Amino acid sequence: MSAVVAGRWSAGQGGVRAALLALAPFLGLLALALVLPLVGNDYWALIGTRAAIYWVLVSGLNLIVGFAGQLAIGYVALLTLGAYTTSVLAAGKLGAPVPVLAALAAAGVVGALSGVIVGLPALRLRTFYFAMSTLGFATIVTQIALAWQSVTGGGIGLAGPELSAPFNTAWGYYFVCVGLAAICTWLSANIAASRFGLALIAIRDAEVAAEAAGISKPRALVAIFLFAGALAAIAGGLFATLQTYITPDAFTFDLSVLFFIAILIGGRGSVLGPLLGTIILTVLPEIAAPLAAWSTFLYAVLLLVIVLAAPGGIAALLDFRNRRPLASNRSIVPRPAALRALMGEGTKGEMLSLRDIALHFGNVRAIDGIDLDVLPAQVHGLIGPNGSGKTTTLNVISGYYAPSSGSLSIGAAALPAGRPHLRARRGIARTFQTPRIIGEASVLQNVMIGGVIAGEESFVEAMLTLPRHRRSQRRLAALAREALAVVGLESLAEVRADRLQHSELRFIEIARALMLRPSFLLLDEPAAGLSHDELERLGTLITAISRLGTGVLLVEHHADLIFDICDRVTVLDLGRVLATGTPQEIRSHKEVVSAYLGG
Amino acid sequence: MFASILATGLAAGAIYALVGIVYNTMFSASRVMSFTSGQLAMLGGVFGSLFMLRLGMPTVLAFVLTLLGCGLVGVVTEMVAVRPVLKSLDKHLYVLSTLALALMIQQVTAIEWSTEPQPFPRIVGWGSGNWDEKFWLPVAACAATIVGLEYLHRRTLVGHAFLAIAEDNFAARALGLPERNLRVASYALAGIVGGIAGFSGGELLLAFVANGPFLNFYGFVPVALGGLGNNRGAIVGGLALGLFQQAANFLVGGIFSSVAVFALFIVVLLAAPQGLFGAATARRV
Numbered sequence: 001m002s003a004v005v006a007g008r009w010s011a012g013q014g015g016v017r018a019a020l021l022a023l024a025p026f027l028g029l030l031a032l033a034l035v036l037p038l039v040g041n042d043y044w045a046l047i048g049t050r051a052a053i054y055w056v057l058v059s060g061l062n063l064i065v066g067f068a069g070q071l072a073i074g075y076v077a078l079l080t081l082g083a084y085t086t087s088v089l090a091a092g093k094l095g096a097p098v099p100v101l102a103a104l105a106a107a108g109v110v111g112a113l114s115g116v117i118v119g120l121p122a123l124r125l126r127t128f129y130f131a132m133s134t135l136g137f138a139t140i141v142t143q144i145a146l147a148w149q150s151v152t153g154g155g156i157g158l159a160g161p162e163l164s165a166p167f168n169t170a171w172g173y174y175f176v177c178v179g180l181a182a183i184c185t186w187l188s189a190n191i192a193a194s195r196f197g198l199a200l201i202a203i204r205d206a207e208v209a210a211e212a213a214g215i216s217k218p219r220a221l222v223a224i225f226l227f228a229g230a231l232a233a234i235a236g237g238l239f240a241t242l243q244t245y246i247t248p249d250a251f252t253f254d255l256s257v258l259f260f261i262a263i264l265i266g267g268r269g270s271v272l273g274p275l276l277g278t279i280i281l282t283v284l285p286e287i288a289a290p291l292a293a294w295s296t297f298l299y300a301v302l303l304l305v306i307v308l309a310a311p312g313g314i315a316a317l318l319d320f321r322n323r324r325p326l327a328s329n330r331s332i333v334p335r336p337a338a339l340r341a342l343m344g345e346g347t348k349g350e351m352l353s354l355r356d357i358a359l360h361f362g363n364v365r366a367i368d369g370i371d372l373d374v375l376p377a378q379v380h381g382l383i384g385p386n387g388s389g390k391t392t393t394l395n396v397i398s399g400y401y402a403p404s405s406g407s408l409s410i411g412a413a414a415l416p417a418g419r420p421h422l423r424a425r426r427g428i429a430r431t432f433q434t435p436r437i438i439g440e441a442s443v444l445q446n447v448m449i450g451g452v453i454a455g456e457e458s459f460v461e462a463m464l465t466l467p468r469h470r471r472s473q474r475r476l477a478a479l480a481r482e483a484l485a486v487v488g489l490e491s492l493a494e495v496r497a498d499r500l501q502h503s504e505l506r507f508i509e510i511a512r513a514l515m516l517r518p519s520f521l522l523l524d525e526p527a528a529g530l531s532h533d534e535l536e537r538l539g540t541l542i543t544a545i546s547r548l549g550t551g552v553l554l555v556e557h558h559a560d561l562i563f564d565i566c567d568r569v570t571v572l573d574l575g576r577v578l579a580t581g582t583p584q585e586i587r588s589h590k591e592v593v594s595a596y597l598g599g
Numbered sequence: 600m601f602a603s604i605l606a607t608g609l610a611a612g613a614i615y616a617l618v619g620i621v622y623n624t625m626f627s628a629s630r631v632m633s634f635t636s637g638q639l640a641m642l643g644g645v646f647g648s649l650f651m652l653r654l655g656m657p658t659v660l661a662f663v664l665t666l667l668g669c670g671l672v673g674v675v676t677e678m679v680a681v682r683p684v685l686k687s688l689d690k691h692l693y694v695l696s697t698l699a700l701a702l703m704i705q706q707v708t709a710i711e712w713s714t715e716p717q718p719f720p721r722i723v724g725w726g727s728g729n730w731d732e733k734f735w736l737p738v739a740a741c742a743a744t745i746v747g748l749e750y751l752h753r754r755t756l757v758g759h760a761f762l763a764i765a766e767d768n769f770a771a772r773a774l775g776l777p778e779r780n781l782r783v784a785s786y787a788l789a790g791i792v793g794g795i796a797g798f799s800g801g802e803l804l805l806a807f808v809a810n811g812p813f814l815n816f817y818g819f820v821p822v823a824l825g826g827l828g829n830n831r832g833a834i835v836g837g838l839a840l841g842l843f844q845q846a847a848n849f850l851v852g853g854i855f856s857s858v859a860v861f862a863l864f865i866v867v868l869l870a871a872p873q874g875l876f877g878a879a880t881a882r883r884v
Contacts, residue, residue, distance in 0.1 A: 071691065073698060120868075120869060121865060124869065124872045125868060125872050127694055128632045128694050131694055131698075132819050133864065133868075135812065136860075136864060137861065140857040140858060143854070143857045144854050144857070144858070147852070147854040253812060294710070296702060297703055297707065299702070300700070303695060304680070304696055304699035304700065304703075307699065311692075
């Protein structure tokens with residue numbers, strides 16, 4: 001017991017050190033920004049201010065592009081919108097003139113709403129559609145700015161809002177923008193580190209697993225569309241003040257490209273990388289003046305090179321920790337004894353039942369009238385030849401397919417057909433035939449994904465790291481470490497998941513599923529690719545999970561494992577139930593033996 | 600007014616439809632939607648103006664050279680931006696690689712050609728008013744392209760091979776079809792169609808670098824409405840979009856026509872994510 005406590009304590013110490021290490025580059029950049037006035041002239045103030053304003057926009061956009069993986073390529077539109085909203089309101093072109101701060105706030109609101117409208121296609125459609133809708137939005141905002149002459153001044157433009165003393169000097173304004181940039185860094189880093197940030201990277205790299213963990217893509221995306229839209233429009237207002245006079249020409253598509261590429265150069269899923277990317281891309285054309293005309297071309301070349309050669313960007317170059325070699329003779333030793341601490345007391349008593357479930361794809365009857373009962377505290381094996389409908393049955397239970405007919409229920413309550421992200425809340429967790437893992441995230445983060453929906457704190461609480469968020473975050477991490485301890489992988493918690501072996505990924509998926517403390521656990525061929533010893537340990541682990549009250553539905557081809565640990569076995573053939581019974585009954589069932597087991 | 604809505608609407612719609620066919624041709628061969636689609640049509644106009652006005656070539660020669668040039672850009676798209684990412688596990692990389700190439704094309708055009716709209720010469724010299732050639736030429740070019748593609752797909756062996764690749768890439772390869780060469784050929788074909796769109800629409804849209812991103816969006820809308828890979832949908836969608844846009848233009852003014860098009864795009868996509876004539880989704884789990 002004391003060893004566990006000591007272990008956790010030292011993990012806490014390491015956490016503080018790691019946090020300081022992670023913070024150091026940001027503090028260093030801030031120090032550089034504060035030193036700049038001592039060494040630079042007004043020209044540098046201009047460039048520094050511009051970089052800070054761009055970062056205000058990019059810090060929000062980074063959550064969309066770098067974390068959620070949604071390719072928003074036309075974000076200059078929101079900059080334009082913010083610049084015009086602020087300028088028009090401050091100049092009194094629509095009603096009475098408004099103070100600059102109020103105009104900026106109004107721009108933030110307009111930007112947040114527009115961010116959601118532009119993002120709507122991303123909620124339902126493939127990436128390219130979202131890219132297109134942001135591009136289309138960028139085209140029409142410029143057209144409107146040109147055509148709506150009475151308000152925007154058309155091609156002639158209008159004056160940007162002016163700040164009062166002492167912020168109306170070059171350096172005064174510089175400090176305003178750097179201050180705001182620092183705040184935005186803090187906010188976006190908070191979101192990135194919170195359960196909302198985890199949900200975003202899960203949507204990006206393992207959307208199916210995210211749904212199974214109960215993460216709602218629309219909800220997660222709308223929150224960051226609001227956030228990023230507001231920041232982009234506020235950046236636009238600041239940009240208008242910096243320019244002192246704005247015309248539609250000031251908002252070329254090149255700016256969009258700069259924002260977008262700064263993030264990709266920086267690296268996905270990082271805050272520091274895109275910050276460095278923004279600074280580099282803003283400063284570079286200034287240093288190499290002859291290149292200025294060709295800057296967009298160079299950005300595009302850079303983009304192509306990164307896509308083809310170095311998809312990890314700057315962040316991957318700076319990731320020294322994951323260069324250390326891992327021990328090569330690792331073995332997975334699960335500790336079922338730690339389960340009780342993780343799962344609590346098993347109090348579940350209801351039964352998961354499928355009645356006459358059928359699913360047809362055209363004329364193909366993938367499953368054709370299946371009855372199945374998964375009892376609590378039992379391991380139920382589902383076996384059958386390839387194509388007999390085992391995985392399809394799991395997919396119907398977890399909501400990826402809506403059955404053509406039949407009913408699904410837990411106890412007396414029906415399960416809605418085809419709503420995968422609602423399954424986690426009903427206590428159903430699962431693993432996948434091919435592990436659905438976020439390769440770029442750490443093992444610990446991957447496991448934490450499973451507990452994202454258990455958090456109580458709101459998006460705003462997470463953004464401001466209020467106490468409830470910090471408590472919930474600590475609880476989530478602690479729970480994930482416990483789950484990792486159960487499957488025996490706690491020593492790999494901080495390692496990037498894509499460095500692990502296939503068998504280890506299978507156990508990570510089990511740990512992630514256990515985070516839900518599920519009433520029902522669906523395992524899709526968990527033993528594929530495991531060594532003989534690992535297979536045995538997996539069997540012990542599955543039995544231990546079921547003894548705490550969880551009903552386990554196990555799809556597997558290893559007949560030994562099935563007959564060793566299952567309480568009941570159902571055999572499928574050609575989409576129908578061939579037999580159901582205890583392992584002994586199945587082993588001696590004539591048709592099963594001839595159709596599947598052989599012998 | 601009705602007649603001019605019809606004339607400008609059908610003309611613009613025919614150009615959008617052709618760009619939609621460019622998207623579809625590339626998509627059918629590789630499952631890739633490319634940002635170079637609109638740029639190819641932009642290049643069609645720029646090449647035409649370059650060859651005829653700046654270099655003083657005869658119309659027919661300029662037309663052929665334009666198509667060759669655009670076909671070449673299509674092949675370059677395949678080699679630089681599509682082939683390297685097709686094998687990658689991250690299926691979205693093509694969005695970035697084709698975007699990068701599109702930006703390069705646009706930037707080179709802006710610097711080496713002009714950032715301002717440049718004139719495009721009259722080609723045939725028939726018609727005036729609503730029957731001016733700048734209105735009927737794109738429609739005629741669109742019709743000719745459809746007939747040509749129909750002939751290609753129905754009557755020629757290469758056309759059948761294109762259809763086979765579009766239907767089932769793996770099966771086509773298993774049959775021994777030279778998938779890579781067919782893909783290159785498809786991209787060349789897409790380039791040529793883009794060239795036709797830009798050349799025939801040159802008098803209407805001028806030789807203007809900003810047509811690239813503009814047509815990228817307005818050419819994609821009919822594809823999204825009509826369903827990916829569905830040329831019939833793209834043509835119906837393109838013409839409808841042109842008419843809708845011009846009607847909005849005449850009735851409520853230029854500001855709101857673009858807003859209306861954008862709103863239409865978003866609303867239809869949310870209501871029918873696969874497009875109005877599209878097929879069902881792919882398997883996910």
